[in-house]
Amino acid sequence: MFIAIDDLNDWVSCLGGHPQAVTPQMDRLARRGVLFTNAHCQAPICQPSRTSLLTGTYPFSNGVYDVEQNMRDAPRVKDAVTIPQYFRKHGYQVLGAGKIHHRRAEETGSWDEFGPRFGWGWMGQRIGPKGVSGLPEPSIFDFGPVPFAVEEMNDMRVTDWAVARLREKPNATSSGEAEPFFLAVGLVTPHLPLFTPSEIYHRFPVDSIDLPEVLPGDLDDLPPMGRKFTRYFDSTPMSHHNITRHGLWHKAVASYLACATFTDHCVGRLLDALDNSPHADNTVILLWSDHGFHIGEKMHWEKRSLWEESTRVPLIIVVPGTSKAGARCSRPVGLIDIYPTLVELCKLPEKGGLEGRSLVPLLQDPDREWSYPALTTQMPGNHSVRTERWRYIRYANGDEELYDHRADPNEFHNLAGDPEHAAVMKQLATHLPETEVPSGPRLPRQKYTQEFDWTKP
Ligand SMILES: [Ca+2]
Ligand SMILES: [Ca+2]
Numbered sequence: 001m002f003i004a005i006d007d008l009n010d011w012v013s014c015l016g017g018h019p020q021a022v023t024p025q026m027d028r029l030a031r032r033g034v035l036f037t038n039a040h041c042q043a044p045i046c047q048p049s050r051t052s053l054l055t056g057t058y059p060f061s062n063g064v065y066d067v068e069q070n071m072r073d074a075p076r077v078k079d080a081v082t083i084p085q086y087f088r089k090h091g092y093q094v095l096g097a098g099k100i101h102h103r104r105a106e107e108t109g110s111w112d113e114f115g116p117r118f119g120w121g122w123m124g125q126r127i128g129p130k131g132v133s134g135l136p137e138p139s140i141f142d143f144g145p146v147p148f149a150v151e152e153m154n155d156m157r158v159t160d161w162a163v164a165r166l167r168e169k170p171n172a173t174s175s176g177e178a179e180p181f182f183l184a185v186g187l188v189t190p191h192l193p194l195f196t197p198s199e200i201y202h203r204f205p206v207d208s209i210d211l212p213e214v215l216p217g218d219l220d221d222l223p224p225m226g227r228k229f230t231r232y233f234d235s236t237p238m239s240h241h242n243i244t245r246h247g248l249w250h251k252a253v254a255s256y257l258a259c260a261t262f263t264d265h266c267v268g269r270l271l272d273a274l275d276n277s278p279h280a281d282n283t284v285i286l287l288w289s290d291h292g293f294h295i296g297e298k299m300h301w302e303k304r305s306l307w308e309e310s311t312r313v314p315l316i317i318v319v320p321g322t323s324k325a326g327a328r329c330s331r332p333v334g335l336i337d338i339y340p341t342l343v344e345l346c347k348l349p350e351k352g353g354l355e356g357r358s359l360v361p362l363l364q365d366p367d368r369e370w371s372y373p374a375l376t377t378q379m380p381g382n383h384s385v386r387t388e389r390w391r392y393i394r395y396a397n398g399d400e401e402l403y404d405h406r407a408d409p410n411e412f413h414n415l416a417g418d419p420e421h422a423a424v425m426k427q428l429a430t431h432l433p434e435t436e437v438p439s440g441p442r443l444p445r446q447k448y449t450q451e452f453d454w455t456k457p
Pocket of ligand 1: 191
């Protein structure tokens with residue numbers, strides 16, 4: 001059971017990203033297996049992150065860097081066999097619903113059965129152009145309570161579909177054994193708009209909300225490219241300037257927390273359904289989010305940065321009989337490691353061309369030595385290297401940042417200019433990709449994306 005979440009950062013109780021996060025079901029899942037507390041996406045935006053995960057290749061080697069690309073247009077992954085396709089090829093019944101690939105059309109040819117997937121348009125139409133946040137003309141950049149029943153929400157309907165599949169009797173093969181299944185459930189909350197039914201939203205009263213910790217003048221020690229990265233969303237309604245000007249930061253935080261709780265509720269329904277099925281004791285459960293989300297940290301909102309809020313993701317893996325229950329693993333790992341991990345766990349034939357590493361050794365011994373960093377790429381030339389202690393960023397123009405997570409988990413203090421750290425930076429830089437393939441063909445610019453040059457300040 002493969003649970004994909006969209007844009008969920010570390011505001012999950014067991015990850016401690018926000019003290020007011022309420023996610024009892026993800027905590028319950030973590031108690032049954034291994035919680036990776038230092039897991040990172042390979043790209044801090046949907047399409048390249050999902051392409052990387054589903055093909056087991058890095059953006060800089062598959063050429064899918066941005067949302068305005070189709071995965072199958074990129075020559076390097078045109079014919080790639082994705083995770084569901086590989087399971088299907090090896091005798092699994094492969095079922096999916098919701099958002100697994102970035103675009104629905106990209107699911108074609110992957111599944112024995114693909115259930116519902118909904119957009120947010122119907123909600124926007126019922127709410128009307130004024131939205132619910134209080135921002136003028138919010139469009140998709142909206143957040144707050146919506147007058148819909150929990151059961152009506154997109155993710156609940158996707159969850160219901162998956163629950164019904166789990167309730168069905170297992171199909172029997174000719175030998176009389178149950179056919180193994182791969183069930184993927186793609187939940188889209190907390191992707192924008194940050195909507196939750198009122199009953200969930202009101203569990204997070206706006207006047208009791210803690211803002212994320214920020215340091216006045218935090219941007220002062222950033223190089224020009226770092227400062228530029230904070231400006232991508234400036235022309236959207238959800239910019240730091242616009243949110244604070246309208247006095248809506250607390251409400252946005254409350255809305256995001258409510259979304260995390262709503263998604264958690266869906267996760268709980270899936271776990272209950274699995275536990276009540278004949279498959280409870282022999283099913284691997286894997287939960288991940290495609291990237292994180294800033295809510296004002298570094299005056300930045302949303303994603304598309306190389307800092308912790310964008311790159312860190314929840315990753316929980318439960319393997320009956322293998323994973324150490326309730327363990328936390330702080331070794332740096334990536335979503336790119338999921339493909340080889342599943343191949344090994346499910347004893348599929350070894351798959352060539354995968355660029356991640358199986359996490360099975362860490363599932364068995366979460367404290368074992370692990371010398372591999374997690375790499376994240378935001379458009380060609382901009383990369384981050386995350387080890388257990390350090391984050392090193394190098395931008396396309398050569399600008400650098402260095403953060404010491406042992407002393408500075410918020411990445412407030414850029415140490416890159418400090419000669420004392422020259423050696424560690426040099427060592428971290430050895431992990432940067434030596435070559436990068438050019439971007440695959442680009443689609444026309446979309447409604448919610450901005451003109452932006454990621455190569456220079
Ligand atoms: Ca996403
Ligand atoms: Ca700073």
